[in-house]
Amino acid sequence: MSAVRQVMMAVDHTKNIIEVVNVSFSYGSRVVLENVSLTVHQGDYLALIGPNGAGKTTLLKMMLGLIRPARGNVRLFGQDGHDFRDYQKISYVPQQTANFDSNFPVTVYEVAAMGRYGQMGIGRSLGVIDKQAIEAALRQAGMWEKRMSLVGELSGGQQQRTLIARALSGEPEVMFLDEPTRGLDPAAQEELYNLLRRLNRESGLTLVLVSHDIEKITREAMHIACLDRHLVCHNSPAEFLADSELVSLFGEKIRVITHHHHD
Amino acid sequence: MGLELFQYSFMVRGLVLGLIAAVIAPLIGVFLVLKRYSLIADTLSHVSLAGIAIGLLFGLHPGLTALGTTVVTALGLERLRRSRIYSESALAIFLSGSLALAVVIFGLARGFNVNILNYLFGSILTVTTSDIYLIGALAIVIGVAMIIFFKELVAVTFDEEAAQVVGLPVRLINTVFIILAALTVAIAIPVVGVLLIAALVVIPAVTALQLRRNLVLTIIYAELFSVLSVASGILISFYLDLVAGGTIVLVMLAIFVFVSIFKPAIPGKEKEAGA
Numbered sequence: 001m002s003a004v005r006q007v008m009m010a011v012d013h014t015k016n017i018i019e020v021v022n023v024s025f026s027y028g029s030r031v032v033l034e035n036v037s038l039t040v041h042q043g044d045y046l047a048l049i050g051p052n053g054a055g056k057t058t059l060l061k062m063m064l065g066l067i068r069p070a071r072g073n074v075r076l077f078g079q080d081g082h083d084f085r086d087y088q089k090i091s092y093v094p095q096q097t098a099n100f101d102s103n104f105p106v107t108v109y110e111v112a113a114m115g116r117y118g119q120m121g122i123g124r125s126l127g128v129i130d131k132q133a134i135e136a137a138l139r140q141a142g143m144w145e146k147r148m149s150l151v152g153e154l155s156g157g158q159q160q161r162t163l164i165a166r167a168l169s170g171e172p173e174v175m176f177l178d179e180p181t182r183g184l185d186p187a188a189q190e191e192l193y194n195l196l197r198r199l200n201r202e203s204g205l206t207l208v209l210v211s212h213d214i215e216k217i218t219r220e221a222m223h224i225a226c227l228d229r230h231l232v233c234h235n236s237p238a239e240f241l242a243d244s245e246l247v248s249l250f251g252e253k254i255r256v257i258t259h260h261h262h263d
Numbered sequence: 264m265g266l267e268l269f270q271y272s273f274m275v276r277g278l279v280l281g282l283i284a285a286v287i288a289p290l291i292g293v294f295l296v297l298k299r300y301s302l303i304a305d306t307l308s309h310v311s312l313a314g315i316a317i318g319l320l321f322g323l324h325p326g327l328t329a330l331g332t333t334v335v336t337a338l339g340l341e342r343l344r345r346s347r348i349y350s351e352s353a354l355a356i357f358l359s360g361s362l363a364l365a366v367v368i369f370g371l372a373r374g375f376n377v378n379i380l381n382y383l384f385g386s387i388l389t390v391t392t393s394d395i396y397l398i399g400a401l402a403i404v405i406g407v408a409m410i411i412f413f414k415e416l417v418a419v420t421f422d423e424e425a426a427q428v429v430g431l432p433v434r435l436i437n438t439v440f441i442i443l444a445a446l447t448v449a450i451a452i453p454v455v456g457v458l459l460i461a462a463l464v465v466i467p468a469v470t471a472l473q474l475r476r477n478l479v480l481t482i483i484y485a486e487l488f489s490v491l492s493v494a495s496g497i498l499i500s501f502y503l504d505l506v507a508g509g510t511i512v513l514v515m516l517a518i519f520v521f522v523s524i525f526k527p528a529i530p531g532k533e534k535e536a537g538a
Contacts, residue, residue, distance in 0.1 A: 087430030118430030
């Protein structure tokens, strides 16, 4: 039933599957990341937090191989990020507002199916195994009943879960999410966090997500990485919360910025 | 009157050519609109005019030189877009630059023994049988390529980054698509002329997208609007002695307006706007 069943068998928390080593990156003269090193182990639930422009999304895209670091390197499952071709192991839920055209004429099912296209081969149509994986992904994301709806007819939370179904249908080992709760109402946020928790705890899916919601994410994630161009901390949520200086630094900063967003 | 137009073989050739273009254009057009590339169709059609001028200047087949310049420019535009220096103004520069080149060449060679208006506004009545073979072959290439790359093209158009993460060859797919768009422009030149190609490609697609159906249905509706417009446009122009290209586009616009006004009454699910 589970789209990520093969991972369930053996989650080895001592095994590092993502290694970011001394990476730096700048857009023109603006340095967004400087000497950041970070590891993600199998079964981890890592949240990247930090103020706007702190390089969170850049780091996420670097881990995905969408951006190449100017210096340093990223290793995924032991392979150099740029040579990484084991695409079915990774999946991506992009920031909805940036990547989503809600007028695009596709159904929920068609979007979920896209997660398998890379493995299927050009010119091939969906086979039995693909269809099973798509159904499992849609059911896990709670979108099976809505599979025939156009994405433009959905609420923000449902659209986000459709993108998660797309990421799940490829049966990945890691899922990268860029601010998945952004713009959702509290109930939809809660639902999304519950879904992510189940995927992580029950199915053993490794999660790396960018978040602004520090209060909530410290209760959900296993590890918190605070980013402000440099990696300021990489702790468990308890350690993070115990460090009042860190909380006031990041908590304050983030709260102010989040506030600006809603104004 | 009845079927008298079928007694003229030039009319039959014109209709056949028109229908080939009518079937191919929306297939590309729906994706151009969704990719927000509509202006690229317009740019490529002006580039094709420069290609025609070059062909006439050097005594080559103008259709083939148009095809060549359009494909090369399309590849250049795709490269510009990828390097992120692409912008609307880059397209405007290409568009006006190639138009300027075409005007200068046409001016240089007043002795071209051709009617330039045929290229500007279409020349469905002067189509030869060999034109039909060439264009038919191009149409088959476009159709087959679209079938092979369909699901990949949908995924890349919907979300390019996610498609890349899934492992799709995004660059290859975008390159194939832009070449197909260039070929489509070349097919459409004799039907509506350089100045109206963008209309032929874009209007049926935009009309069908208003109906808010899934992609396959959207393409089917676009095909219906396109074939209906081209066939009736040619017939109307024949009986009323009008220019075929312009008449076709006016029929397309009439359908667009009709659908815009009556879309709530068209059977199917009611859709609330936006999300």
